[in-house]
Amino acid sequence: MGLVVTGISQSGDISSIEAALKAAGLPLDPIQLIGPDDSTQGAASSLGLTNPGLMTGGGQGTGVPGVTSGVPTAGGYGTRYFRNEALSDRLGDLEIPDDQVENYVDALSAGRSVVAYFAKPENVAQVETIFRADGSLARVKTF
Secondary structure, X not given: OOOEEEEEEOOOOOHHHHHHHHHOOOOOOOEEEEOXXXXXXXXXXXXXXXXXXXXXXXXXXXOXXXXXXOXXXXXXXXXXXXXXXXXXXXXXXXXXXXXXXXXXXXXXXXXXXXXXEEOXXXXXXXXXXXXXXXXXXXXXXXX
16 A cells, blocks of 8 residues: 555645644644745756866867867756756655656646645545645545
8 A cells, every 4th residue: 555645736735634634633744845946957067167277288289079169058068957866866865767757757846736634544535535635636546
């Protein structure tokens, strides 16, 4: 039996869900909100290689294409895009099956939020009922 109840929130406002959980006598600390600001991509400089003073050879044969020829433009190789490992780890913690993770990544990319509650076996059904009854969550699932 799954112990993580998830849903997709259009607005990221989970105050009504928190109120319903509290009214049911359930703790709020097992709830998590992963928002679109925890995006699937992040920008990182290329290991500091955008520094124009790095390894400048001054004609001594130490020139490295793209490194000693100046600072690359923002659209060039100076900015690398990578999968945000922290986001992958957080979604992985929700025990979402591999074949469904992309749906959650797409929701985050579209500006929605993922709401998750780490339930105990005895209250999984109650949490799922609260998530469904709230009406603010789509795709309520238990993993």
